Amino acid sequence: MRAVTLPRFGGPEVFACEDVAPPRPAADQMLLHVAACGVCGHDLLNRAGHFPHTRLPAVMGHEIAGTVVEAGPLVSRFKAGDRVAVIQRMPCGICHLCREGRENVCVSGPGFYGEGISGGYGEFVIASERNAVRVPDGVPLDIAAVLSCAIGTGYHALRRAALRAGDTVVVTAASGGVGLHTLKLARLMGLRAIAISSSAGKGDRLREAGAAEVVVAPDFSFHAQVRALTDGLGAAGVIEIAGAPTFASSIRALRLGGRMVMVGNVAPGSVALNPAISILREIDIVGSGHATVSDLEAVIALVSRGEIMPEIAARFPVEQAGDAHRLMEQRGATGRVLLMHPEAEVAPC
Ligand SMILES: [Zn+2]
Ligand SMILES: [Zn+2]
CATH class of the missing domain: 3.90.180.10 (Medium-chain alcohol dehydrogenases, catalytic domain)
Structure with missing residues (x-):
């Protein structure tokens, strides 16, 4: 897959654009084709090396929405073609936190996008029924991408x-x-x-x-x-x-x-x-940490009814992730900054 990778920690110039192996979903996971990924203040810190758990080379990005392209045999609630957004991490689904509906603080699952698992600066990510929420047709996927972080x-x-x-x-x-x-x-x-x-x-x-x-x-x-x-x-x-x-x-x-x-x-x-x-x-x-799946469901429902909308400051093609980071560092974002993946598989970057 095409991905913007972080080969080493540093400034916005360190990003590379390359072909890497896509993540492989387990039987209870699905593969998403990423439509858009938000750039978060958290990403700037991650890029600069403030999160010691990030394994390099990393594919960053935790504000993700896209389309299911493949659902494992144990996935029953989603199928190929479904439009989904995810919360920032993949929880385990079985620990006491997950069972209490507090999967947002689960540390037993595959992990946080862009740190433990490959994130939305890449063309594909894995997701599961435990962190994905269906996005209604009336809500664009780029808007859906930032909802968990920005509003959730x-x-x-x-x-x-x-x-x-x-x-x-x-x-x-x-x-x-x-x-x-x-x-x-x-x-x-x-x-x-x-x-x-x-x-x-x-x-x-x-x-x-x-x-x-x-x-x-x-x-x-x-x-x-x-x-x-x-x-x-x-x-x-x-x-x-x-x-x-x-x-x-x-x-x-x-x-x-x-x-x-x-x-x-x-x-x-x-x-x-x-x-x-x-x-x-x-x-x-x-x-209070990040949103849970039920929070994201509620926020998507509010957006779908037109009750609230995230502010979008700028959209960049994903290969310009460095420019997106520069923009955020220069003026701080008064709205969300998005990285857009091409709809179809087009020219390699
Ligand atoms: Zn975020
Ligand atoms: Zn858990």
């Missing part, structure tokens, strides 16, 4: 927050990709979202996305304003996308019995937590 992350976080309609939720790093989609989802769920942004001038964009209120906090301190906006009570939940910089104010922005959902961490490092705050105020602190 916020959807999963809001589900982990276990809020009720009418509750107030604080969203930090609200003007980033995950933040904007989380605001849209919060509005769809009937939540009152307070968007936290470190820079002024994003208010209109944040309100348009779904924020009921916007707090600009260049010093990462916003709990006093959140309290003022909630009759002194605090918010029922915080979707913590910034992580360490905002953690201290986020926890003080919560009401009694509130829940903090840790989704992102822009500045790796530790945070200080006074256990008494969590104990006396019964504050829950939960982590």
Whole structure:
């Protein structure tokens, strides 16, 4: 198959375009012809060598949608020709996490696309019934490719927050990709979202996305304003996308019995937590990873109904993966960047 490979870690220039052996599906797996693959901030870190588990040469890319070209004899829910999108990893299906519907954190399966298993920068990937979701005809495959990461992350976080309609939720790093989609989802769920942004001038964009209120906090301190906006009570939940910089104010922005959902961490490092705050105020602190299969199903259904759409910033032919990475590194992406595979097998790159 044609694939953009990562022969060594480094800058965007290290990618090579070559013919490699396609992955071979096991009896309970299927082979997908990749239509499009999203480029994620995670990919930039992987390319630069921040993930020690990535085996070189790697074929990166975990935001994948395509068409089933071959289904193993133990696959019963999909057949050749089906259009599917996948969550970012292939889970095992039998560990306690998989049985609890938490396959997004399973580490016993084939692995994460682009790290343990060959990813969507290649023409074909393997998938299984445990990580694939059917894509309705009305949803283009390039849109479907980014849904698990771009929208599913916020959807999963809001589900982990276990809020009720009418509750107030604080969203930090609200003007980033995950933040904007989380605001849209919060509005769809009937939540009152307070968007936290470190820079002024994003208010209109944040309100348009779904924020009921916007707090600009260049010093990462916003709990006093959140309290003022909630009759002194605090918010029922915080979707913590910034992580360490905002953690201290986020926890003080919560009401009694509130829940903090840790989704992102822009500045790796530790945070200080006074256990008494969590104990006396019964504050829950939960982590939230990527989407599960049921999250992806829900997001695809929302997109199919026209309730939400991911923003696409640019599309590149897959062999220009280096240019896609450069674009993301230069200006940060205000929407998703996609790598497109040719529909048919055309000239080798
Ligand atoms: Zn991603
Ligand atoms: Zn598992």
